[in-house]
Amino acid sequence: MSHRRAFLKQLAAVAGASSVGALLAVDRALAADAARVRGGLPPGAQSDVYTVDPGVIYLNHGSIGTIPRAVQQAHRSYLELCETNPWLYMWGDTWEETREAVRAKAAQLLRCEAGEVALTHNTTEGFNILAQGLPLGRGDEVLFSSLNHPGASICWRHQAEQRGFSVRQFDFPVRDVARLTLDDVLDLHDRHISANTRVLVFPHVDNIVGLRHPMRELAALARERGVAFVAVDGAQTVGMLPVNLAASDVDFYAASPHKWVQAPKGTGLLFVKRAVQAALRPMWVTWGQERWAGTVRVFEDYGTRNLPEVIALGDAVDFQASLGEEAKASRYRALWQGWRRAVDNAAHTEWRSPRSWELSASLFAVEVKGVESTDLFARMNREHGFVFRPFRTHGLNTVRISPNLATSDMERELFLGRSAAVARSS
Ligand SMILES: Cc1ncc(COP(=O)(O)O)c(C=O)c1O
Incomplete structure (x- = not known):
């Protein structure tokens, strides 16, 4: 978290001890949350690291990402600090070095x-x-x-x-x-x-x-x-x-x-x-x-x-870096493989994306046979809190699933189970 260390040093010169203390707490939270995600989140632990409503099954990181609690906390700290002296933080040089570190x-x-x-x-x-x-x-x-x-x-x-x-x-x-x-x-x-x-x-x-x-x-x-x-x-x-x-x-x-x-x-x-x-x-x-x-x-x-959001971008990049780029890519690959196998094995679904990982990503299209994807989304969202993206363009009748590292196998099985029920009743 080097850009934040430099920032903290600078900050100690201009801000009160409580601001510095709050930001040090952010540092600790970022490290702890990154360690938890790196270790693979056990079922249910997602809500410790993220703030997604427990009633929501979030399979739409392709539209907009979820933000780890600790990155949110960093962002809030910068906002609060900024409001202690907006002129200083927005127009002084205090954040200049930090912005360049980002x-x-x-x-x-x-x-x-x-x-x-x-x-x-x-x-x-x-x-x-x-x-x-x-x-x-x-x-x-x-x-x-x-x-x-x-x-x-x-x-x-x-x-x-x-x-x-x-x-x-x-x-x-x-x-x-x-x-x-x-x-x-x-x-x-x-x-x-x-x-x-x-x-x-x-x-x-x-x-x-x-x-x-x-x-x-x-x-x-x-x-x-x-x-x-x-x-x-x-x-x-x-x-x-x-x-x-x-x-x-x-x-x-x-x-x-x-x-x-x-x-x-x-x-x-x-x-x-x-x-x-x-x-x-x-x-x-x-x-x-x-x-x-x-x-x-x-x-x-x-x-x-x-500027507070720009500075917090640095924390988000740090958070991702601390997960390890290669380790992350191989976990995304395993996630993709798990979904592809499960979709292939289910009688009511069809895989509509590339089949080799080298041409793929943690974002893929699944067809639920016999159901309009827009209707499927409306029902699964309303009745069970699923968030994903239906597509009826390009000659497709698919839903786009874009899980991230915190998405569990249980959420995948719930998607398959609930969509099978909708397909049966359609
Ligand atoms: C491939 C791709 N390009 C561009 C965009 C637009 O992104 P933004 O709204 O952040 O500019 C999106 C948004 O979903 C996207 O998926």
Whole structure:
């Protein structure tokens, strides 16, 4: 928790002993909670670490994450501290070093340089910055598949109208995704890249079937085909799976830590590769532009912002880091395997996502046969407190399940049991 230690030292000079004491208590709580999650939460222990209502079965971390109690406590402490002297914390330099420590933490998470990470509010903001600021014009094409999320798609269409570039979306064979191989995914993109394609956009993990796109290979393919910019949507990846931007030739990578990093709502990251920073025109412009000229901060500096949540993002990143990246990935893999086997074995369900872990994530589509997924969700939510996401787009009739490390096998069995009952009664 080094960024917090530096912060505490600084703080001791300006704040009262009780503020420092409160923040030290946060440190202890973070370490204790991380140790509990690392050890695998026994059934029922979830409510010690998280604050999800015991009547809720939360299988929707893909929409919005749950936040560990200790990260909430850290966030509250920063808010309270800020309100002891708002001017000092918002406009003094007290949190300057801490904010930069958060950026460095985020860079470690993404495996890139701190000078390549802008602290935004979400993935949608990241893509708006790109759609507005990249040097594109007549004859240039932005390409993505139908698996691309609206948050990474609509901004391009909006800007295209004004700036004259074009946007092309190709159909992804979503219903066949269980049969696709890594080479199929590459071939599909290869077939659609044209001589006009200047920007290729794809989700690292999409939000419908959870296909983990081969980021490194797709970026290499795009380069080979002469694409100028590769922009990746990491909303469903960062915090769940290891990300290595240093090893992938992508230019931009946008993320929403309020999902899998379990950070406060409204915290985002945008990786802008150093070599392309000068080509990207900032979307927000204010006095900071001069002060931060030539740094990644020109993509985030637009006056007053909620610093307590930005600082708490650092605690969330620390919390995730202390779980161990590889250990976490292997637990997510085991979780995915457990669900896939159980869904395959149940007569009333069908797996509608990739079947190899290398192309998968802890986010997958399940069809409950003979039931409209929207009706299934309405009933299971109303009667049993389940939270998941139904999809009736892309020719699918599926529910999206996105469990996190705290999701128990018992919750999986409850989902299968309750959905079987709904299927029988439909
Ligand atoms: C793949 C993907 N991209 C982008 C977004 C948009 O995220 P945000 O609302 O945090 O910008 C989401 C949200 O669910 C998503 O799943």
